[in-house]
Amino acid sequence: MLGKPPGHPDVRRRVGYLPEAPYFYDYLSAEELLNYxxxxxxxxxxxxxxxxxxxxDRVGIAGERRLPLRKFSKGMLQRVGLAQALLNEPELVFLDEPMSGLDPLGRRDVRALILELRDRGCTVFFSSHILSDAEALCSRVAIVVGGQLVTSGRLSDILAFEVSGWELVMTDLQPAALESLGSAARKVTRISEGRYTIEVGPEAEPERLVGGLRSRGGRFVSLNPVRTTLEDYFVQQVEARKTAPPAGRVMPEG
Amino acid sequence: MGRVIGLVAYHVFKESVRDKVLYNLVLFAVLMIGASYLIGQLTAGQDVKIIKDLGLAASSVFGLFIAVFIGVGLVWKEVDRRSVYNLLVKPVRRYEFIVGKFLGLALTLAVNIAVMAAALYAVLGLMTWLQPGLGKAAVEAPVMDPQLLKAFALLYVQLLVVTSVALFFSTFSGPMLSAAFTFGLYIVGHFNADLAHFDSVVKSQAAGWLGKALYYALPNLAPFDVKAAVVHGQPVSATYVALTSGYGLLYAGAMITLAVIVFSRRDFK
Structure with missing residues (x-):
C-alpha cells in the first residue's frame, strides 16, 4: 500500500480511516478527541x-466541540469520525459506510466532502449499501457478495451507460392513439384518465413516436432515457450467484 | 516514540479523572479523619499506631482496587468497544499502546498514593498538635515517621506489579476473569514464600520442584508489605527498599513484555 507494507507506520501516517460504527472515548469532547x-x-x-x-467547521460540529462525545447522536459521531479520518490530510482514505446514520442533509455534506477530497487528489475508498451514492460519486466500483469479490472496474465500463429504452409520458391520449403504437410499446401504464406512461425499446425513434401521438390529439409531458443503474447491475450480479447470501455490498472508489 | 506513549498514558489518566476514580481519595480522607477522632479516646501512643496501620492498610486496599479494576479494562475495553481499531490505524505501534496504558494507570496510582500519604501525615500532624504530649508517648516510632514513606513506596511498586498482571490478562481475557485471576495472584503472591520451602514439607521431589518453579514464576508480594515493621518502629533499610523495588519493577517489566507479545499477535478482525 502506497509502496510500503500495509502495517508500516509511514503508510499509516498517509492513510485516513473511518470505522463502520465509530465509537470514540466518550469521556472526551469532540475537540479533545481530535487533539489526541x-x-x-x-x-x-x-x-x-x-x-x-x-x-x-468542515464537518459541521464546531458548535458542539466542547460537548462530551457520550451526548452525541449517531450522525454527529459519524461527523467526528470523518473529521478524525482527515486529520493527517491523507492521500488515501478508507470510509466504512460513511453515509450510515446521517440525515439527508448530512449525506449531502458527506458527498460534497468526498468530491472535495477527490479534487484535492486524495483517493477515497468507501463501502456503502446506498447504491445511488456510489453511482453518483465513484469512478471505480467493486461488488462484494457474501465476502467474495464478484466484479470490479470502472463504473463507465460496467454500466456502459447505454440507453436501454425510453420512458414517455403523455396525456389526453385516446384509446385509438394507443392502439396505433402497436408493437413499438413495450409496456403501457395508465396513470390517470387519459394519462399514460409508455415504455419503448431503444430502437424506437422517440421523436417520430411523439409526433404521431400528438397528431392524434395527445399532449406531450416528458421523455426520459432508461439507463441501466448500478442497482440493476448489482441485482443482476447477486442473482447470478445462486449460492450467494442476501447481504452484498458495493465497495466503490471515488 | 515516547510522545505516542505519553499521549496514550495521559489519556488513561484523564479517563480515570473524568470517571471520578479520584473520588476514592475523599472517602479515604473521611475515613482517616473519622478514625482519628474515634481512636483519640484510646491511650496516647496506641492511637498513633492504629492510625498508621489503618492509613497504610486503607491505601493498599484502595490502590489494589484501582489497579485491578482499571487495569483489567485497559486493553479489553478498547477491544470490546472497537476503539482500538481506530487507534491502531494511526501511527501507533502496539507496544506503544500497551506501555502507554500501563504508564497511564501508574500515573493515576502515583497521584492516589501521594495524596493518601499526604493525608496520613496531615492527620498525624493534627494529632500531634491536639495532644502536645504525644511525641514522648509514641516510643516505638516518631509520630511523623519518615519511614512511612518507605512503606508507601513499596506499596506503590507492589501496585505496579498488580497493574502489570491485570494488564497482561486484559490483553486476551474479559474483565471478570481477569479480575479474578489478578486477585487470585495477589493473594497467592502474599503466601508465595511457602512455595519456596514446599520441598521440606512434601516427600515427592517433583512436587518440591513444582513448588520452586511456581515460586519463581508467580509474583512474590509479601516482601512489599512492611506495614507492621514501620508501624512498630523496626528499621527498614534503604537497600531492602531498593532491592525489593528492583524485583517489583523487573517483574512488572516482564509482565508488560508478555502483554506486548500477546497483544502483537492478536489479529483484529
Whole structure:
C-alpha cells in the first residue's frame, strides 16, 4: 500500500480511516478527541489547533466541540469520525459506510466532502449499501457478495451507460392513439384518465413516436432515457450467484 | 516514540479523572479523619499506631482496587468497544499502546498514593498538635515517621506489579476473569514464600520442584508489605527498599513484555 507494507507506520501516517460504527472515548469532547489523534500524527501547537478547528467547521460540529462525545447522536459521531479520518490530510482514505446514520442533509455534506477530497487528489475508498451514492460519486466500483469479490472496474465500463429504452409520458391520449403504437410499446401504464406512461425499446425513434401521438390529439409531458443503474447491475450480479447470501455490498472508489 | 506513549498514558489518566476514580481519595480522607477522632479516646501512643496501620492498610486496599479494576479494562475495553481499531490505524505501534496504558494507570496510582500519604501525615500532624504530649508517648516510632514513606513506596511498586498482571490478562481475557485471576495472584503472591520451602514439607521431589518453579514464576508480594515493621518502629533499610523495588519493577517489566507479545499477535478482525 502506497509502496510500503500495509502495517508500516509511514503508510499509516498517509492513510485516513473511518470505522463502520465509530465509537470514540466518550469521556472526551469532540475537540479533545481530535487533539489526541492529531497528536498521534505528530501535529502539535498552533498547527494542531488550526487543523482541528478547520475540520470541526468542515464537518459541521464546531458548535458542539466542547460537548462530551457520550451526548452525541449517531450522525454527529459519524461527523467526528470523518473529521478524525482527515486529520493527517491523507492521500488515501478508507470510509466504512460513511453515509450510515446521517440525515439527508448530512449525506449531502458527506458527498460534497468526498468530491472535495477527490479534487484535492486524495483517493477515497468507501463501502456503502446506498447504491445511488456510489453511482453518483465513484469512478471505480467493486461488488462484494457474501465476502467474495464478484466484479470490479470502472463504473463507465460496467454500466456502459447505454440507453436501454425510453420512458414517455403523455396525456389526453385516446384509446385509438394507443392502439396505433402497436408493437413499438413495450409496456403501457395508465396513470390517470387519459394519462399514460409508455415504455419503448431503444430502437424506437422517440421523436417520430411523439409526433404521431400528438397528431392524434395527445399532449406531450416528458421523455426520459432508461439507463441501466448500478442497482440493476448489482441485482443482476447477486442473482447470478445462486449460492450467494442476501447481504452484498458495493465497495466503490471515488 | 515516547510522545505516542505519553499521549496514550495521559489519556488513561484523564479517563480515570473524568470517571471520578479520584473520588476514592475523599472517602479515604473521611475515613482517616473519622478514625482519628474515634481512636483519640484510646491511650496516647496506641492511637498513633492504629492510625498508621489503618492509613497504610486503607491505601493498599484502595490502590489494589484501582489497579485491578482499571487495569483489567485497559486493553479489553478498547477491544470490546472497537476503539482500538481506530487507534491502531494511526501511527501507533502496539507496544506503544500497551506501555502507554500501563504508564497511564501508574500515573493515576502515583497521584492516589501521594495524596493518601499526604493525608496520613496531615492527620498525624493534627494529632500531634491536639495532644502536645504525644511525641514522648509514641516510643516505638516518631509520630511523623519518615519511614512511612518507605512503606508507601513499596506499596506503590507492589501496585505496579498488580497493574502489570491485570494488564497482561486484559490483553486476551474479559474483565471478570481477569479480575479474578489478578486477585487470585495477589493473594497467592502474599503466601508465595511457602512455595519456596514446599520441598521440606512434601516427600515427592517433583512436587518440591513444582513448588520452586511456581515460586519463581508467580509474583512474590509479601516482601512489599512492611506495614507492621514501620508501624512498630523496626528499621527498614534503604537497600531492602531498593532491592525489593528492583524485583517489583523487573517483574512488572516482564509482565508488560508478555502483554506486548500477546497483544502483537492478536489479529483484529
Amino acid at each position: 489523534f492529531a497528536g498521534l500524527f505528530g501535529l502539535r501547537g498552533a498547527a494542531r489547533t488550526a487543523r482541528v478547528s478547520s475540520l470541526l
